[in-house]
Amino acid sequence: MGRSPGLAVLMVGDNPASAAYVRNKERSCDRIGMTSFGKHFPADVTQRELEAVIQELNADDRVDGILVQLPLPDHLDSVGLLLTIAPEKDADGLHPLNLGHLVRSEEGLRSCTPYGVMALLKEYDIPIQGKNAVVVGRSILVGKPIALMLLEENATVTIAHSRTADLAAVTRGADILVAAVGRSEFITADMIKPGAVVIDVGINRVKNPETGKARLVGDIAFEASEKVASYITPVPGGIGPMTVAMLLQNTFNSYKAKLP
Ligand SMILES: NC(=O)c1ccc[n+]([C@@H]2O[C@H](COP(=O)([O-])OP(=O)(O)OC[C@H]3O[C@@H](n4cnc5c(N)ncnc54)[C@H](OP(=O)(O)O)[C@@H]3O)[C@@H](O)[C@H]2O)c1
Structure with missing residues (x-):
């Protein structure tokens, strides 16, 4: 395929705990040779703007996993954003389709x-x-x-x-x-x-x-x-640390699934 797996992490606002988690995820990507596409938005970003970015990432072949760092400011609808993520790029495994696969004991990205x-x-x-x-x-x-x-x-x-x-x-x-x-x-x-x-x-x-x-x-x-x-x-x-490891595993699984 000629490229490394890619993970996009979307972060809104400047909650220090979230910022630390995001930094940690990006560092972990670097450590294993995964590309991270960090996207940081101001706290007043709109739902529509975020959904547009997620749609771009859905269409971007370099991106295998997408996650929105939670919690989000109150004016944003996290479930709506989750539903915008393509289920096959749902690195956090929280899309209702992936949760449905879990309930049905089917393959899918796991939380x-x-x-x-x-x-x-x-x-x-x-x-x-x-x-x-x-x-x-x-x-x-x-x-x-x-x-x-x-x-x-x-x-x-x-x-x-x-x-x-x-x-x-x-x-x-x-x-x-x-x-x-x-x-x-x-x-x-x-x-x-x-x-x-x-x-x-x-x-x-x-x-x-x-x-x-x-x-x-x-x-x-x-x-x-x-x-x-x-x-x-x-x-x-x-x-x-296991949670971060599995995030990378999910991204890698999505990457592998695209290989011919
Ligand atoms: N290690 C990681 O990477 C990781 C990832 C995610 C979360 N966490 C941590 O895991 C913890 C839980 O997260 P969460 O998102 O599941 O939290 P949450 O959505 O607040 O859920 C907490 C659960 O605990 C139950 N609970 C609260 N008080 C209780 C009590 N007195 N007795 C019995 N059960 C009680 C609640 O019951 P009800 O449903 O009845 O309210 C609820 O189901 C948090 O500390 C969070 O930071 C860690």
Whole structure:
């Protein structure tokens, strides 16, 4: 084909956390020889302008993956933008068509964070079939697709959420526990079955009241939980980097799909 795979990342406004994520994605592209097409827009960019850029990128043969960095300012409709991305270039795997493929167990681009969780389980040879898996969180971005992917691997899956009665009793039944809640150290060691495999998807910024410095903390109280779990992912350094890796994997898969 004579070119390297290309990823276009669209960023709106100057949210510092988003800017850091975008920089990280672009750096990761550089590291593996992927071309990144960064597009940065002012916070008052219109829906129509963004849709026009996405359509150009859809038609650009050098671009294999497109993603819109979330969250977006309130005046923009993120679902509308997602629907504008050509499903075969949907590097984040969040287009309804790709989510539909997941529900139907068909091939398609998978959403990156759940895909990263599954890749990690596979890398460490964690048995999934027949295991009790509990996913805490039911967002379309994380919780639901992870639950579907675990189901696909024949786990017996429970999805817990903010209305779950006696959450601790549910999580204590988990051989594989995935936390995707967005609350720092919300799951404590006493909520974990001894020997469980624990995946912490949460990324929470917690400010030290004395120094004013922020640090990243997961949804699992790591220190005590690592003594109970057989495997546990850290924050930072666990599922975050896996998400970026799977973004690049999706872009590469789209690139490969175009090869004759
Ligand atoms: N590692 C990565 O690359 C990556 C990627 C994406 C997100 N994240 C992180 O993952 C976390 C979750 O993200 P998200 O987008 O899924 O968040 P979200 O859309 O806010 O969803 C949070 C989920 O947690 C549930 N929840 C809230 N309080 C609860 C409680 N007290 N008990 C049980 N469940 C509760 C909510 O239940 P209801 O549905 O009932 O409200 C909801 O389903 C965040 O920390 C986010 O930063 C990390």
